[in-house]
Amino acid sequence: MDASLMKKFGVVLLLALFLGGCGADGSETDAPGVPEEEQSPEEQSPEEPSPKEPSPEEPSPEEPSPEEPSPEEPSPEEPSPEEPGIDDSDADGVEDSVDAYPMDPAASLDSDGDGFPDEWNEGYTNSLIDTELSLDPFPHNPECFLIEQIDVSGECYDASTMPAFTPTSFFSGNDFIYIYSASRKAVYRWSVTWNQYVAPVYLDDAAEAITYSEAHHRIYLSYGDNQIHFIDLTDNAGQYEFTQTTAAVSGLVAAGNYVLAHDSSGAWGSHYIFDVTGYRTDYKEWRQFSSVYSWNSELSRLYHFQDGFSPNDLLYEDINQATGLITASGDSPYHGDYSIQAPIVVSDDGRLVLLGSGDLYDAESLTWEGSVGSFGFAVWTSDNELLTTEQSAGAFKIFRRNDEFRVVEVATLPGILLDIISINGKTIVVRNVSNSILIS
Numbered sequence: 147m148d149a150s151l152m153k154k155f156g157v158v159l160l161l162a163l164f165l166g167g168c169g170a171d172g173s174e175t176d177a178p179g180v181p182e183e184e185q186s187p188e189e190q191s192p193e194e195p196s197p198k199e200p201s202p203e204e205p206s207p208e209e210p211s212p213e214e215p216s217p218e219e220p221s222p223e224e225p226s227p228e229e230p231g232i233d234d235s236d237a238d239g240v241e242d243s244v245d246a247y248p249m250d251p252a253a254s255l256d257s258d259g260d261g262f263p264d265e266w267n268e269g270y271t272n273s274l275i276d277t278e279l280s281l282d283p284f285p286h287n288p289e290c291f292l293i294e295q296i297d298v299s300g301e302c303y304d305a306s307t308m309p310a311f312t313p314t315s316f317f318s319g320n321d322f323i324y325i326y327s328a329s330r331k332a333v334y335r336w337s338v339t340w341n342q343y344v345a346p347v348y349l350d351d352a353a354e355a356i357t358y359s360e361a362h363h364r365i366y367l368s369y370g371d372n373q374i375h376f377i378d379l380t381d382n383a384g385q386y387e388f389t390q391t392t393a394a395v396s397g398l399v400a401a402g403n404y405v406l407a408h409d410s411s412g413a414w415g416s417h418y419i420f421d422v423t424g425y426r427t428d429y430k431e432w433r434q435f436s437s438v439y440s441w442n443s444e445l446s447r448l449y450h451f452q453d454g455f456s457p458n459d460l461l462y463e464d465i466n467q468a469t470g471l472i473t474a475s476g477d478s479p480y481h482g483d484y485s486i487q488a489p490i491v492v493s494d495d496g497r498l499v500l501l502g503s504g505d506l507y508d509a510e511s512l513t514w515e516g517s518v519g520s521f522g523f524a525v526w527t528s529d530n531e532l533l534t535t536e537q538s539a540g541a542f543k544i545f546r547r548n549d550e551f552r553v554v555e556v557a558t559l560p561g562i563l564l565d566i567i568s569i570n571g572k573t574i575v576v577r578n579v580s581n582s583i584l585i586s
């Protein structure tokens with residue numbers, strides 16, 4: 147089964163050559179997680195012999211006959227109800243030979259053999275072995291096993307029918323890369339673990355503002371008015387009303403446990419902080435429009451610009467992750483001394499902020515720390531190594547830098563780089579090669 151799954155999903159073309167530490171992970175994560183083979187016997191939770199363990203069907207020959215009850219004398223031959231069947235390792239009442247999850251009492255049936263169970267055994271709502279394991283929404287189709295594969299008609303999405311599309315923006319988290327295409331009015335979803343597209347999320351219209359919240363596992367968006375909607379990715383990607391602002395939403399970003407929206411109401415403009423229910427936890431005027439935002443989860447700090455205001459600057463807001471209050475705000479100690487350019491890229495350890503100008507700033511004091519020079523895209527890996535890119539005709543270079551930001555390795559790949567993303571300890575490159583989008 148494992149081999150056929152691997153064949154089915156092909157081989158991940160990870161850029162093992164320079165993605166420090168990522169190649170090793172990649173080769174492991176290529177293989178779909180098949181619970182039976184992942185678990186080792188030691189992982190098995192201590193067996194709690196189930197009291198509902200079915201006793202042998204055949205009545206015990208020693209059982210006293212109804213005519214001669216002997217209540218004072220329990221039969222010593224009666225099999226103990228705590229004794230699990232000898233061939234039922236997880237004591238779930240299904241023998242190992244027919245239990246698709248012989249070490250997991252939470253599941254036993256996988257009709258299509260794709261590794262995802264048809265149902266949970268009575269009394270369970272999740273696996274005791276593999277926290278990632280979910281119920282199979284297509285229990286009789288081995289190609290389909292994720293809730294994200296359910297398309298708008300309720301059928302399993304056929305990833306081979308992916309249209310060519312033009313990406314507008316990228317988001318990532320919870321194992322998925324989300325690619326928003328304004329022209330297609332859709333958010334395409336790529337599973338990092340499964341190395342394949344799942345069903346796209348279709349929007350009502352092109353979004354004027356859109357963001358992804360990893361904490362909420364939702365896409366938040368606005369269509370150019372003052373309404374904010376969300377797509378719930380924990381169910382069948384349904385769209386719901388979230389909340390509203392006073393004027394049209396012109397900025398929307400996930401800030402940890404909260405969502406920040408910007409509109410042009412109030413003096414200059416306003417920032418709104420909303421919790422997961424849409425309740426407004428804070429509101430501040432005197433905020434300028436920013437073309438980009440970037441969240442620093444280590445410092446609970448959101449960075450932004452004041453585009454359209456001269457001189458532009460790097461600013462921040464600290465958002466308390468328990469109360470949703472803006473507890474501090476400020477800007478860099480400079481006034482036009484350095485070029486302020488998108489993007490804003492926060493280091494993996496949360497200690498540095500890199501701007502599109504190539505300038506590095508201390509994440510707390512916003513003092514200038516140095517420059518890596520101009521770049522196309524930049525990302526910090528999970529090892530906190532900085533990768534920067536440089537596009538030329540038909541190919542691009544990726545530079546791996548050491549902790550002093552000197553280039554220690556260069557890789558060249560064909561195509562036009564669209565984004566470079568660090569997720570699940572891997573570095574994923576999205577590029578356009580011969581007018582098709584390649585993710586690896």
Ligand SMILES: [Ca+2]
Pocket residue numbers: 236238240245246247248249250251252253254
């Ligand atoms: Ca089982």
Ligand SMILES: [Ca+2]
Pocket residue numbers: 256257258259260261262263264282284285286291
């Ligand atoms: Ca299945």
Ligand SMILES: [Ca+2]
Pocket residue numbers: 258260262282283284285286287288289290291
């Ligand atoms: Ca299935």
